[in-house]
Amino acid sequence: MRLIVAVVLAFAFIAPAGAQSSPPPDQQSQPPAAGNGPTPAPDAADVDEDMPPAPAANAPGAAKRQPNPKRIACRDKARQQGARGQQLRDSIQVCVEEARLSCTKKAVAQHIPAQQRRDFVRNCAG
Numbered sequence: 001m002r003l004i005v006a007v008v009l010a011f012a013f014i015a016p017a018g019a020q021s022s023p024p025p026d027q028q029s030q031p032p033a034a035g036n037g038p039t040p041a042p043d044a045a046d047v048d049e050d051m052p053p054a055p056a057a058n059a060p061g062a063a064k065r066q067p068n069p070k071r072i073a074c075r076d077k078a079r080q081q082g083a084r085g086q087q088l089r090d091s092i093q094v095c096v097e098e099a100r101l102s103c104t105k106k107a108v109a110q111h112i113p114a115q116q117r118r119d120f121v122r123n124c125a126g
Contacts, residue, residue: 070099070125100125 074095075088083091103124107117 068096071096074099096125 071092074092077095078088078091081091100121103121104117106124107120112120
């Protein structure tokens with residue numbers, strides 16, 4: 001009797017899992033990048049928390065967000081200095097905020113009105 005109950009319970013858990021099918025691959029996606037093998041995953045310490053994960057960026061219907069060029073430059077600069085983990089993230093944030101501050105100073109020096117200053121700072125800082 002116990003054997004029958006165990007088999008029924010096992011079947012109850014296994015059957016729904018086997019019935020699920022994965023969605024078909026996206027036919028309109030871009031071809032894979034040129035290369036002979038899979039690309040290695042980045043280290044957890046090198047991943048920028050402010051950057052969206054790759055699967056979300058490639059989701060159907062999702063807007064293609066371009067990475068901030070100033071943030072990338074700051075990240076490269078911090079990596080060259082040997083920063084990793086939390087130190088890397090802190091260094092990137094400080095660098096980006098310094099760039100933003102310098103753009104704000106430029107906007108004030110050029111007497112740009114408040115409504116247009118926001119767009120100026122966004123375009124200047126990247």
